[in-house]
Amino acid sequence: LQWKVIKNDGNEQHSIWLIALKNIFSKQLPNMPKEYIVRLVFDPRHHSMLCLKNDVVIGGITYRPFWRQNMCEIAFCAISANEQVKGYGTRLMNHLKEYVKEEEDMTHLITFADNNAVGYFSKQGFTKDIVMEREKWVGYIKEYDGGTIMECALEAQISYVD
Ligand code: ACO
Numbered sequence: 001l002q003w004k005v006i007k008n009d010g011n012e013q014h015s016i017w018l019i020a021l022k023n024i025f026s027k028q029l030p031n032m033p034k035e036y037i038v039r040l041v042f043d044p045r046h047h048s049m050l051c052l053k054n055d056v057v058i059g060g061i062t063y064r065p066f067w068r069q070n071m072c073e074i075a076f077c078a079i080s081a082n083e084q085v086k087g088y089g090t091r092l093m094n095h096l097k098e099y100v101k102e103e104e105d106m107t108h109l110i111t112f113a114d115n116n117a118v119g120y121f122s123k124q125g126f127t128k129d130i131v132m133e134r135e136k137w138v139g140y141i142k143e144y145d146g147g148t149i150m151e152c153a154l155e156a157q158i159s160y161v162d
Helices: 012-028 034-042 088-103 115-123
Strands: 002-006 047-053 056-066 071-079 108-114 147-153
Touching: 002 012, 002 088, 012 034, 012 047, 012 056, 012 071, 034 056, 034 071, 047 088, 056 088, 071 088, 088 108, 108 115, 115 147
Parallel strands: 071 108
Antiparallel strands: 002 047, 047 056, 056 071, 108 147
16 A cells, blocks of 8 residues: 555646546445535645556545644545455555654644544544644534534644654
8 A cells, every 4th residue: 555645736646646546435425415525625725645556546635734723624535335344444544643743843732523433533533622722623623514623733743654
């Protein structure tokens, strides 16, 4: 497996990968409007951590860094259907944590989790108790019906990948 963080920067390979990731999100998050997924995945303020298997995108996380708050909002997270429950979702989140902590100087991840994904985010160290000051995230995080806001504090001294 390979892990890469990319954004929509005009690079042709990046566009091809982002289309593949957008298609996985559309299938795996059927309650999300497709146009909304396209808009965020291709918005240059959003970054995407890709999981590639034999150079094929099999999943990823699209997130937006909020540089002043040292926080990232996870917008979408999915692994394609035939690759789920093999541990890749856990590894994906660990690679994201390590990358944003080391390369983007982030201290927190925040997400509005689908109710059926709360279990997955809990296992990845996210909690429903938001420790971060309200001013840091209220008004920045998009809230959806049928979701739960969850936070994960990143520990500077922990390495999330081996
Ligand atoms: N509810 C509860 N537990 C779960 C769920 C779930 N929906 N999905 C996985 N788990 C558990 C697994 O059983 C496993 O537990 P274990 O470590 O005790 O064995 C652990 O979480 C991690 O499993 P992985 O195999 O690493 O996860 P996987 O590769 O299947 O990826 C993911 C998990 C990304 C949630 C995947 O199932 C998926 O794409 N689901 C559909 C899309 C989705 O719901 N995405 C999140 C929506 S919210 C958002 O995007 C902001």
